[in-house]
Amino acid sequence: MLSRLAVQGFLRRALTPAKRLVSTWWRRQSPSRQDRFATLGPLLSVLLFLAAIVSAFWYLRNEEIEREAEAVKRDTEMAQQLIRSRLIDNEDQLILLQRDITTRAMDPLEFSQRAMTIARNRPEITHISWINQRRERRASVAAIGDQADTLMTLEGGDPSMPNGHASSEPEKAFQSARDRRLRVYSGPFPDANNTIVFQLQLPLSDRNGFGGVLVAEYAVEALVRYSVPSEVTNRHAMAVLDPREQVVASTVTPMPGRRLTRAPIYYEVPMAPAPGLVLRGQGYRTSIGLISNTLFWMVMALSVLTVWMLLGTWKHMRRRAHVQNALAAETNFRRAMENSxxxxxxxxxxxxxxxxxxxxxxxxxxxxxxxxxxxxxxxxxxxxxxxxxxxxxxxxxxxxxxxxxxxxxxxxxxxxxxxxxxxxxxxxxxxxxxxxxxxxxxxxITEAKRVRDQLSASHERFTTVLEGLDAAVSVLSVQQGELLFANRSYRLWFGADPKGHAMLAGSQLGLAAPKEPAEDTEEDVEDLDGMPAPHLTEIGADSREVFIAQLDMWFDVRARYLQWTDGRLAQMLIATDITARRHAEAQQQQQAEKAQVTSRLITMGEMASSVAHELNQPLTAISNYCNGMLSRVRSDNIRKEDLMAALEKTAKQAQRAGQIIHRIRAFVKKSEPQRQPAFAASIVEDSVELAGIELRRRNVQIHTYVAQRLPVMRVDPILIEQVLLNLLKNAAEAIDNAALPPSRRHIELRVVPKHTAELGANIEFSVTDMGPGLPEEVIERMYEAFFSTKADGLGIGLGLCRSIIESHQGRIRAENLYNGAAVVGCRFAFTIPVDIPRPEPSLPDKIPEKIHDKDEGTAHNTAATP
Missing domain, CATH: 3.30.450.20 (PAS domain)
Structure with a gap:
């Protein structure tokens, strides 16, 4: 009694602080929260009770499933051990028979008697056969003890017989036993009766080595039926599966037309030593599920009813407190809104x-x-x-x-x-x-006013900068065609008229008669229809040069799209006056043309003696023909036919002299650069004929090669001839100045098509000489203006050649040719881009008639001496 009172006093003292803490917390809560907690307390208790019941049912169900799974596992492993023991016991008996066949001569009759004894006591063995090394049956005994003539023969097509096919399971086991000389279990396969079986093959030895195999064939279903005891099969179903997970044997017979399905609880183990077979034990729950339990549903119904009653009570209490809280909530909301x-x-x-x-x-x-x-x-x-x-x-x-x-x-x-x-x-x-x-x-608004003042000052500074620019800046609305902004330079040149913006934005240079603003606006809207403004504003500035005829001025115009301050799509133009620059470029171009003509005149001046010598031959021939005819006429010793022949030769020599003068005049004549369709063969022929005068004077040979079917070039032929003539003349001078022997006094001119990733389709002209080459420092500086390696050179030849080729979007380069470390020549090459494919125009009138008859792909040699 005293101990009970002591325990009660101890508990009272221990619980007093907790009660005091709970009481303090409860008093701190508002009345609405106390009502809410009072309602949620019973509701929480009911939910906890329901969760405990569900957890208990769930725990019991899982525990039952675990027990059943453990029982299935135990019985399956027991069945596995029993099947394995039976196979090992049978294997021991068959090994004795194998030993007797190997150690002593045994005839088929004695074998049949021994095998019949083994098969009679082991019903899972369908037959025992003796097969020699040539896969021929020597003896075979069926399970019932009768000798079957068609059993294990190749003639009958027995699937249990090794037949030499690699896909046959008996053949695989036969080859493995022959190679390894060990007992081999085959994989499962259907026999002649469509029964799933597997074989045990024991190798036999004779004097020659491998003497065949001893085959014992097992029926899978019989093995399971006679090996697994009934107390195991009564508790759980046992099934054997092949590698394709198909049921080949089972202790449960399925209904006709139905397949055996896997149970919820199962356990699988390999059916060793037979490969490819799996033993599956299956179990089923004996009790009803959680959903089918009546007690569970009764507890659920009572819990739902209790929860519904508690919720109804809570809703009723909320309706009573709603009016009281509405006024306080409205007041608090308005107060909070005002305070925030x-x-x-x-x-x-x-x-x-x-x-x-x-x-x-x-x-x-x-x-x-x-x-x-x-x-x-x-x-x-x-x-x-x-x-x-x-x-x-x-x-x-x-x-x-x-x-x-x-x-x-x-x-x-x-x-x-x-x-x-x-x-x-x-x-x-x-x-x-x-x-x-x-x-x-x-x-x-202190900060807003400060920002506004800063923006106003910034706008004033920005406007001052734009007004002070020498370039015209204008912004035009794309949709309305309204001039939104124009600086002082724009107003000075175009006034406040948006036509100036339209003229500057025109796509054609030299726009003398601009369209009306309304028309431009409509075209702009049509061109930009459907394109979002952010996409247009992300496009970079578009630059073009425009000539305004009314002002006689050139402008560099940069245009881009932007969103105006009110969200409208607008186009901004910045036009810079480049009239002075264009005039300077025009003067520079005129000076370049004069330099080209001067270069050609200088070239002809250097070749003056050669040209005079070249003209002296036809003129001398004309004089000789005329004097001869005059003498014969005076002596009245000439026939009409001889006179006509002499006159024809005189005319031919005069025509030859005229052609020489015509080519020289065409070469040195000052004319505007004209791009026109031209053939590489025609340019090469004209250049070689002009250069031939200098080459013959210097005793230098030239070899030309022009590829067939070259595309038409769009160039100025005179300028390209000038480049070729300059390169040929330089090559001849290099060979002559080096006093090379006759074997090295020749030049090769090649014209071939090429295609590179950098330049695309082009035609390459190359001039190769066997001269002494160029020093590396000369190659680096030879294109500089007024740089020359000649004592009397002006230094404008190669620089002018480079300018001509680059004006045709081509490239020129020079390189030395090496034989080991020795320089054996120099090669100058330049390229002219062409468009491929494109239709070939008709041949120009200026191409000589003989070009049509000449094979462009052949090589031509021009001798150095006449």
Whole structure:
């Protein structure tokens, strides 16, 4: 009795602090929360009770499943051991028979008697056979003990017989036993009766080595039936599966037309030593499921009923407290909304007495609510130097004449600092529609005003910069065609007319008659229809050069699209006056043309002696023919036929001299560069004929090769001839100045098509000489203006050649030719780009008639001496 009282006293002392803590927490809660906890307590208890019941049922069900799975596993492993023991026992008997066949001569009759004894006591063995090394049956005994003539023979097509096919399971086991000389179990296969079987093959030895195999064939279903005891099969179903997971044997016979399905609880083990077979044990639950348990549903129904009653009680209590909480919630919401506003709110009655201020108003001015409520003008936040202005504004507010956009005023904080504010005043109307005061909202605009002033100053600076530019800047609305902005330079050149923008934006150079602005706008809208403005504004600036005929000026125009301040799509143009630059470029081009003509004249001047010698031959021949005819006419010793032949030869020599003069005149004639379709063969022929004069004088041979079916080039033929003539003349001078022997006094001119990833399709002209080559420092500087390795050279030849080739979008290069470390020549090559494919135009009239008859793919040699 004393111990019980002591325990009770101990428990009371231990629980007292917990009770005190719970009591304190409960008193701190609001009445609404106490009601909520009082309702949720029973509801939580019911839910916990329901969760405990469900957990208990679930635990019992899982425990039952685990017990059943453990039982299935145990029986399956037991069946596996029994099957394995039976196979090993049979294997021992067959090994004795194998030993007797190997160690002593045994005839088929004795074998049949021994095998019959083994098969009679082991019904799972369908037959035992003796097969020699040639896969021929020597003896075979069936399970019933009868000798079957068609059993295990190749003639009968028995699937249990090794037949030499690699896909046959008996053949695989036969080959394995022959190679390894060990016992082999075959994989499962259907026999002649369509029964799933597998074989045990034991190798036999004789004097020659491998003597055959001893075959024992097992029926899988019989093996399971006779090996697994009934107490195991009564508890759980046992099935054997092949490698394709098909059931080949089972202790449960399925209904006709149905397949055995896998049970919810199963356990699988390999049916060793037979490969490819799996033994599966299956079990089933004996009790009903959780969903089918009546007790479970009764507990669920009672729990739901209890929860529904508790929820109804809680809903009833909420309806009772709704009216009480609605007013408090509305008041708290309005108070919270007023307190969270950043705009200061002030209410005045009809006597201009402050009746309400929100916390934002107090935070702005620095005065507390008690310091402001009840005050009349002058208010404490009025700056002393602005009393009169504030009184005037207050009178306007009282008379209802306050501006709709608000009034900008100065407000003084309690600490004396002043900030800018904007005040909006409106009448304060009560629920009955009667005005009982004025409501004022105040916003601090100090930062906004500072930003606005900065933006205004920035805009002024930006406008000043744009107005001071020498380039014309204009912005035109794409949809309306309205000129949104134009700086001083634009107005100076085009005035305020958007036509100037349209002329600058024109796609054709030299736009003399611009379209009307409305037409341009419509075309722009059609071109940009469907394209989003952000996509257009991301496109980079488009640059072009435009000539304005009215001003006789050239402009470099850069255009891009942008979004104007009001969101409209606009086009901005920046036009820079480049008239002086274009004039300078034109003068530079004229000087370049003069330099080309000068270079050709210099070349002809250097070749003057050679040209004179070349012309002297036909002129001398003409003089000789004329003197001879004159002598024979005087002596009256000439026939008409001889006179005609002499006159024809004289005319031919005169024509030859005329052709020489015509080519020289065409070469040195000053003319504008003209791009026209030209053939490489024609250019090469004209250049070689002009250069032949110099080559024959210097005793240098030339070998030309022009590839067949070259595409037509669009070039200035005279300029390309000038480049070829310059390269040929330089090569001849290099060979002659080096005093090379006759074996090295020749030049090779090749014209072939090429295609590179960098330049695309082009035609390459190359001039190769066997001269001494060029030093590396000369190769690096030979294109510089006025640089020459000749004592009397001007240094404009190769530089001019490079300018001509680059003006045709081509490339020129020079390289030395090496034989080991020795320089054996130099090669100059330049390329002219062509368009492939393109139709070939008709041959120009200036191409000589003999070009049509000449094979362009053949090589031509021009001798150095006449």
């Amino acid at each position: 506003m950043l705009t200061g709110m002030r209410a005045m009655d009809l006597e201009t007495r402050i009746s309400y201020v929100n916390p934002a108003f107090c935070a702005m001015t620095g005065f507390s609510e008690t310091e402001l409520i009840g005050r009349k003008p002058p208010f404490p936040y009025w700056p002393p130097d602005r009393y009169e202005e504030n009184v005037r504004l207050l009178q306007q507010e009282m008379q209802g004449r306050s501006p709709a956009g608000g009034s900008e005023v100065k407000v003084m904080r309690k600490d004396g600092s002043i900030f800018d504010a904007r005040m909006y005043v409106s009448p304060l109307i009560d629920p009955k529609g009667k005005q009982n005061g004025w409501m004022t909202s105040m916003t601090n």
